[in-house]
Amino acid sequence: MKKKLICSISSLLLLGSVFAGGSASYASGTVTAGAGDNEVKSVILFVTDGTSLNAINLARWYQGGKPLFIDKYFTGLSRTYATDSLTTDSAAGATALATGHKIKSETVSILPDTITMPFIEATNKGEENKPLPTILEAAKLAGKGTGLVFTSELTDATPAVFASHAASRDFAESISEQMVYNGVDVLLGGGSDYLVPGKEEANRTDGEDLTKVLKSNGYEYVTNKKDLLNTKTNKVWGLFQPEALDADFDLNPNEQPSLAEMTKVAIDKLSTNEKGFFMMVEASQIDWFGHDNDPVGIISEVLAFDKAFQTAVEFAEKDGHTAVISTSDHATGGLNMTNYDSMDDLRATLKGIKHTSYGIEGTINESNMVKVLKEEYGLTDLTKEEVAAVKKTLKNEENLSVVIGHMIGERIGVSFSTEDHTADEVGIFAYHPKNFKPTDFMQSGIIMNSDIGKYIQYVLGIDYSALEKTLFVSGESFVKKGATVTIDKSNKLNPVIVVKKGSQLLKLPIDKNIAIMDGKTVQLNTLNLFIASRTWVSQEAIDLIK
Structure with missing residues (x-):
C-alpha cells in the first residue's frame, strides 16, 4: 500500500510540474509596468544555495522536530533547470531570480546562446550573450537602495549575478571590478582578497586597489564586526574574511557577524531610503556542505539562514511595505533521511557536535585526531576503518568534511546520492503585506525560477521590458x-x-x-x-x- 501511495503522489507532483512548465499565465493576463502592488516598496530576496527540502527537514530534527521559522511561509515549488541542462549551476539558477530569464549554465546575467530545454523564449538574433539588466540594477536606477549579503566570497556565482555580467562565472577579476563600479549601497560578506593586489591566489593581477575606489566614492569599507557596527553612513562594504566567511557553527562572534546580523545591519541602512530598496541575502555554504555530503555543515547553515529570514520578516511586518521571498538556486547532494530509530537516538549523536569540519581545520592532526573528534563531535566509537580514513585524509591534506560527514551520516541515518547538484524542484517561501505570493502571481503551485524574478519586478513596479532595450x-x-x-x-x-x-x-x-x-x-x-x-x-x- 505504501509503495502504491508513494507512486501516486509522485505521479501527481510530476504532472503538476510538467503542466506548470511554460504554460502558466500571469495572474492579470498581461503584466504592465506599475501594475504591481503599491503596498510594496522593498523586496528582500533570500537564496539558499543548494538547499533541498530534505536539508530543511534535517535542520528541524536537529532542534527536536520543532518547526523552523520559515515553515509557515512555504508557498510552492520552483523548477530550476537552465536553458541547456536539466540540472543547473548557481550562476544560471540565480540569474533567473535576478533577471526573470533562464540562461545557460556557468554564465552570469547574459542572454543564452544555447537553448536545448523546453518552455524558454528564443534569443533574438544578434542578442546572444547580451547583458541582462538585473533587479538590483533596475532598483538602483529607480532610486531605491541596493544591498547584497552573503557568506561566500563576493565573486561567487550568486552574489555576482546581481551586480555583474560575464561569459563565465570564473572571471573573478572582472566580476569583482564590476561589482565595485556598479554602485551597490551595502555589500556584506567574504572575499577581501579579491579587491586588492597581492601574492594570494585571489588577489588582483591588474594592480588596482578597489578598496581605494570604494572610499573615493564615499563608501565606508570595514573588515571586522566592531567596525561594521560603528559605521555612520548608509554606503558600506564589509568583507570579513580574505575569502569565504566561517560557517555559523564556527565563527568567532566577536570578529565576524552572523548572517542574521549582517541582514539586520543592511536592512537598517537600506530602509532609510524613502523609495524603498532591493536586497539579496544568500546562505552560500549549504551548497558547499552538500557537495561534501556533510550533514553537520548543512544544519549549521540552514539554521543560520532561518534566523536571518526571521530578521527580515519581522522587519517587513513592522514596515508594511516590504515583501520577503526565499528560494534555492538548485539542490545539492541528494540528501536522504532513512533513520528508523527514534528522534532521541538521532539527537544523541547530533548534540555532541560543536563545529563543522571546516572549523577544526588547522587544529586536528594525526596525533590528536581521536581526542579532537571526541571533543568536537562526541565520537567515542570510531571504527578502525574510520580512523584509517581520517588519517589518510589528513596525511594527503584532502577535504576532511567528506570523511567526517560520512561518519556522522552513518550514525544518524543520513545519506547522499551524489556530490553534485540535482534537478530537484526547490521550495519557495514568501511573505507579502497583502499575502500576494509568487505562486499567486503565476496562479500555479509549481512555477519556474524565472517567474520569481518576474514577480519581484512586478511587485516593485519595474518596467523591465523597457530597461532591457536601453540599459545595454x-x-x-x-x-x-x-x-x-x-x-x-x-x-x-x-x-x-x-x-x-x-x-x-x-x-x-x-x-x-x-x-x-x-x-x-x-x-x-x-x-x-x-x-x-x-x-x-x-x-x-x-x-x-x-
Whole structure:
C-alpha cells in the first residue's frame, strides 16, 4: 500500500510540474509596468544555495522536530533547470531570480546562446550573450537602495549575478571590478582578497586597489564586526574574511557577524531610503556542505539562514511595505533521511557536535585526531576503518568534511546520492503585506525560477521590458552613427573601448561605469562591458557621440 501511495503522489507532483512548465499565465493576463502592488516598496530576496527540502527537514530534527521559522511561509515549488541542462549551476539558477530569464549554465546575467530545454523564449538574433539588466540594477536606477549579503566570497556565482555580467562565472577579476563600479549601497560578506593586489591566489593581477575606489566614492569599507557596527553612513562594504566567511557553527562572534546580523545591519541602512530598496541575502555554504555530503555543515547553515529570514520578516511586518521571498538556486547532494530509530537516538549523536569540519581545520592532526573528534563531535566509537580514513585524509591534506560527514551520516541515518547538484524542484517561501505570493502571481503551485524574478519586478513596479532595450546596447550602435570602435589593449589587464568620430574621442574603460569624453570624465548609469568578443554599453554612452 505504501509503495502504491508513494507512486501516486509522485505521479501527481510530476504532472503538476510538467503542466506548470511554460504554460502558466500571469495572474492579470498581461503584466504592465506599475501594475504591481503599491503596498510594496522593498523586496528582500533570500537564496539558499543548494538547499533541498530534505536539508530543511534535517535542520528541524536537529532542534527536536520543532518547526523552523520559515515553515509557515512555504508557498510552492520552483523548477530550476537552465536553458541547456536539466540540472543547473548557481550562476544560471540565480540569474533567473535576478533577471526573470533562464540562461545557460556557468554564465552570469547574459542572454543564452544555447537553448536545448523546453518552455524558454528564443534569443533574438544578434542578442546572444547580451547583458541582462538585473533587479538590483533596475532598483538602483529607480532610486531605491541596493544591498547584497552573503557568506561566500563576493565573486561567487550568486552574489555576482546581481551586480555583474560575464561569459563565465570564473572571471573573478572582472566580476569583482564590476561589482565595485556598479554602485551597490551595502555589500556584506567574504572575499577581501579579491579587491586588492597581492601574492594570494585571489588577489588582483591588474594592480588596482578597489578598496581605494570604494572610499573615493564615499563608501565606508570595514573588515571586522566592531567596525561594521560603528559605521555612520548608509554606503558600506564589509568583507570579513580574505575569502569565504566561517560557517555559523564556527565563527568567532566577536570578529565576524552572523548572517542574521549582517541582514539586520543592511536592512537598517537600506530602509532609510524613502523609495524603498532591493536586497539579496544568500546562505552560500549549504551548497558547499552538500557537495561534501556533510550533514553537520548543512544544519549549521540552514539554521543560520532561518534566523536571518526571521530578521527580515519581522522587519517587513513592522514596515508594511516590504515583501520577503526565499528560494534555492538548485539542490545539492541528494540528501536522504532513512533513520528508523527514534528522534532521541538521532539527537544523541547530533548534540555532541560543536563545529563543522571546516572549523577544526588547522587544529586536528594525526596525533590528536581521536581526542579532537571526541571533543568536537562526541565520537567515542570510531571504527578502525574510520580512523584509517581520517588519517589518510589528513596525511594527503584532502577535504576532511567528506570523511567526517560520512561518519556522522552513518550514525544518524543520513545519506547522499551524489556530490553534485540535482534537478530537484526547490521550495519557495514568501511573505507579502497583502499575502500576494509568487505562486499567486503565476496562479500555479509549481512555477519556474524565472517567474520569481518576474514577480519581484512586478511587485516593485519595474518596467523591465523597457530597461532591457536601453540599459545595454551593442557597441555597433556607434558604427551606425559613423564612428569607429576599437579596443585599446596597451594595458592588457585594463582594456578600454575607444570610439572616434571626427574630432570626438570617447574612451570607455571596460568593467567600469565611467566614460572619458574628450578628456572629461563622466559617470554612466551602467557598466561598459566586453563579452564574447562584443562590446556592450548603455544608451547613455551611445548618446555621448553626436
